[in-house]
Amino acid sequence: MHSGPAQAGHELDIAVKCCICHRVQIEKRWLTELPGRSRDRIYSHGYCPSCYQEAIEELSLCPMAWP
Numbered sequence: 001m002h003s004g005p006a007q008a009g010h011e012l013d014i015a016v017k018c019c020i021c022h023r024v025q026i027e028k029r030w031l032t033e034l035p036g037r038s039r040d041r042i043y044s045h046g047y048c049p050s051c052y053q054e055a056i057e058e059l060s061l062c063p064m065a066w067p
């Protein structure tokens with residue numbers, strides 16, 4: 001069974017923002033930051049797919065970075 005409590009009611013607008021290129025993921029697409037609408041949005045910093053790939057490759061060159 002995989003049924004958690006439904007998060008109805010207060011829905012926060014959380015967007016993932018790439019900390020490298022500063023694009024924002026909106027509905028599974030990566031867009032440059034929307035002007036004006038960012039006040040209602042909560043940003044969670046992460047990587048977009050292309051920057052994530054670059055970060056992984058950089059990390060793989062530096063084994064000490066892994067825990």
Ligand SMILES: [Zn+2]
Binds near residue numbers: 019021049051
């Ligand atoms: Zn990026």
